[in-house]
Amino acid sequence: MQVTQNQPDAAIVYPVSDGEPVAETYDHLYAILVTLEVLRQHLDGQQATVLANQFLYYAQGLPKLRVAPDVMVICGVEPGGRDSYKIWEEGEVPRVVFEMTSKGTQQEDQIFKRRLYAQIGVEEYWLFDPKGEWLESPLMGYRLAGDDYVLMADSCSQALGLRLNVEGKLIGFTSLATEERLLAPAELSYELVQEQQRTERLREQLRALGVDPVE
Template sequence: MNRAPALWPVDPDDPRAPTAEIWEQLTPEQRREIVDSLPSEFPLDEAAPPEGDPHWHPVTRARTTLDRWFRRAGRRVYVSGNLAVYYPGERVFSPDVIAVVDVETHERDRWVVSDEGKGLDFALEVIVRGRRRKDLQRNVEWFARLGIPEYFVYDRKRGSLRGFRLASSAAKAYEPVIPQRGHYASRVLGLDLVIEGGRLRFYAGEAAIPDTDELLDKLGALVDAAEQRAHELEMRLDEEARAREEEARAREEEARAREEEARAREEEARAREKAERQLAEVMAELERLRRERGGD
């Protein structure tokens, strides 16, 4: 349990950050002590009941898609969700997805507006089964009063999306975001929110930003294609190796045949020489015998 400093007692049943007036009177050490004492978990009456995968999946896809997009774009946009958010003197709350532009993107366990020097720029709630009044009535009025420039609500069960935007920094009531061809423009994100196939998607211009599942599927397809190409290449190399081995064997057999032919010619030549030599010897012997008989 975090220790609540005496200068700003923190009620565990209703934890709140100091008001702006009190914050201005605190020293940096006192501010840090108070921020560290604010719980990152929610009071039971504020925490939403678990809604399982139907809620978890779209929230996770939205967070990871936005975080990856801004990191690749080189934009300093902090993306998080289910994070305890403390506005000065206000009750703690936690949208499903939040974004704050032009801030450091390091990990946090709470967002204290006075400490960060900035409030939320974008909030998104995902409705699965209940609490529509909280998301579509209370939050619409509350977030506008807090000065959150944009607020979107995705109702997964109904496959609907609603967007709200402050017309100016001085406005205290939202105006609806009017979709264009099904695209709800977010000026904060520089992206469009679209319901496509019953799913919440983000678009950059006319191109859908792939989510993690799609990237993994694409990566899997690329890996499968690479493995197939590697297999085909291996088979081709094996065939070429077998062809070279067969060619080498043919050359060896041809060389052996030439050697055998040369040996046969040599043996034939030796046999012919031997026969000629034997014939010469016989002829010489016959000549000798004729001379001997003629002498008699």
């Protein structure tokens, strides 16, 4: 995308917030946060970052041309958070974008953002309706084909190597390579507690046999 600059980029202010709420309802906020954390854990150790509700600037020199995806995955960049994401600085377009659609965002998500993400080259665009009110199906995935998106029939993200499905008011993720389901943060915490309890029981059994377990 070619952009004409009227002044040096260093003199231009790119805001990191507009003062608007992160999400319309608790269900939408929770879906955003869980999706962020599950994908962040999935991509841990890779050259990638996952951002939520950060401004995506796609035209250098034009700070009003921005959008704030609910969740976006950018590959080929340094891991870690950003206050905002400027495509021309990082050199990579988001590969996958998720929007948790709601009453107030449904038209923008399905029309304006779909066109915009296709124009800037986002490979996959996912729409999720936690309340099941505004979409034909609560979860709809689109893959870029030319200059527009086509609806996925299999709900498989080739970009992420994951199969997606609806789990109540959340998106569920399963690895295409291992068929293992990715755990949400609360589930990971539960599994950690269970593992700690199993380890302590084993240590107690060893002590009962007169064996001093190595800590």
